[in-house]
Amino acid sequence: MARNKYPEITVNRILDTAMKLFMTKGYEHTTVQDIINELGDLSKGAIYHHFKSKEDIMGAVNNRMLKQGLGSMQTIAADNSLTGIEKLHKVLLFSISSAKQEAIDSIMPSFMKNPQLLALHMRDTLGSASNLFVGIIEDGLRDCSIHTSQPRELSQMILLCFNVWINPWMYSWKPEEIKNIVVFIKNTFEQIDIPIMTPEIIKALEELYAITGNEK
Numbered sequence: 001m002a003r004n005k006y007p008e009i010t011v012n013r014i015l016d017t018a019m020k021l022f023m024t025k026g027y028e029h030t031t032v033q034d035i036i037n038e039l040g041d042l043s044k045g046a047i048y049h050h051f052k053s054k055e056d057i058m059g060a061v062n063n064r065m066l067k068q069g070l071g072s073m074q075t076i077a078a079d080n081s082l083t084g085i086e087k088l089h090k091v092l093l094f095s096i097s098s099a100k101q102e103a104i105d106s107i108m109p110s111f112m113k114n115p116q117l118l119a120l121h122m123r124d125t126l127g128s129a130s131n132l133f134v135g136i137i138e139d140g141l142r143d144c145s146i147h148t149s150q151p152r153e154l155s156q157m158i159l160l161c162f163n164v165w166i167n168p169w170m171y172s173w174k175p176e177e178i179k180n181i182v183v184f185i186k187n188t189f190e191q192i193d194i195p196i197m198t199p200e201i202i203k204a205l206e207e208l209y210a211i212t213g214n215e216k
Contacts, residue, residue: 027114062120084140096204103211125163168212
């Protein structure tokens, strides 16, 4: 009865529980029955009332993660008091800060345990997230704070660097490795006149790696 009266609450409970299990056990080793057992008060029928399959649950988990992140980023992107490059810096800092909070709360999306989530993450990196970054870069082109003839490719390059290469949920780099990678990214973008690696962003990345245990 509760799920009929408050379906949003039930859906969020299912997604919260599924997310926890996917992160700890991995997607492949989590069953719908595991989710039911963890919830404790919902039947299999209640789960299937809202989701067709475990794959459907995974998709909803990923969509919620993406929506939460993009919502705040869209607010930054809509701030007309900022130049394009300033928006880019703020969005990257927000993304790193969100990752730091996930690490503190121990809800990091372990992609190595969840290849399905990794596939969705890569799709969205070059999809929805890229679209947002393209808009920011085009703002930068209009106010002359960013210079490029290929805004979409630039957006994808930035996202691949941050969402994949230096993503601590993806790779566990040694301290010297991550420092060298950050220097390389900084120099590479400066050579094309896109100074994205500010001292503030570099410091935030160092703090993130310290929290995740990759910077010791």
